[in-house]
Amino acid sequence: MHVEFTVTRTHVKRVLGLLATAVVTMIALGSCTDSSGKQEQDRTLGGYSQLVARQPSQTMNYSPTRNTANFWINTWNKPGKLSYVYLQNSDGEILGYYVFKGLPVPYCVSLTPPDQVNGSGNNYGVVRKAPAVDGVYYGEGDCSRYFGMDATTGAYVEYTAGLGINVLLYDQPLPNNPNVKPLGRTRIDKDGKPVTQ
Known part of the structure; x- marks a missing residue:
């Protein structure tokens, strides 16, 4: 046709x-x-x-926010520092705890910039995120899943926060909680010291 x-x-x-x-x-x-x-x-x-x-912003002579941020840096700026992670349900009951070497890290942390700049010469034009004070990039990935290193065995541990599970993070074990069960391979003994189960 x-x-x-x-x-x-x-x-x-x-x-x-x-x-x-x-x-x-x-x-x-x-x-x-x-x-x-x-x-x-x-x-x-x-x-x-x-x-x-009409209402210009005021300035401060002292920043409590910066002071607390520096307190965070001073607290965790120690190699091998232990963190005590307690999981709590929506009723306020503590379900158990982990003892980590260092801080737990969310999956939304990256060691490299989360974006890629393409181009050459003056044709970049992309504003990249800067790393945080702890040297990592935040914001890409699942921020409800965490991982860490068990304090006494070095085992990999992972947990999820949210959906009724709250996370309480301390740099020392909570006192007066003898019935709270360890969720990882490390438990806190009667003297407050971490030991392998």
């Missing part, structure tokens, strides 16, 4: 006319959107400027 299609000047004129109409319509709609979007942006920024002029 052979089909013949003939393009006439009339067809070409109609197609060009439709394309021209489409281009004009898109430009008109684009200018309306840009105009109204710019008005909204100007209104928002203008309101912000008025609020800043």
Whole structure:
């Protein structure tokens, strides 16, 4: 079967006319959107400027937040430091504990940047995340799953937080909890020392 299609000047004129109409319509709609979007942006920024002029931000002579962040650094900046991880249900009952060498680490931690920059010369244009103060990158992956190293055996341990399970993390064992069972290979003896089960 052979089909013949003939393009006439009339067809070409109609197609060009439709394309021209489409281009004009898109430009008109684009200018309306840009105009109204710019008005909204100007209104928002203008309101912000008025609020800043009336209520300028204050400055602090001392930062309790920075002090606590430095306390975290000083607490965990010790090789071999033990962490005590207690899992608690939604009723407040402690289900058990792990003793880790170092801190538990969520799966959303990476040793390398989570993004990749492609390009060359001045064509990069990507803002990359900086590593946190502990030298790792946060935010990619499953942040509800944690892993760590058992304190006395070096065994790999993994657990999940969320869905009614809360995590209590300490740098010392909780006192007066003799009935809380160890979940890993390390238990806390009566003197508060970690020992292999």
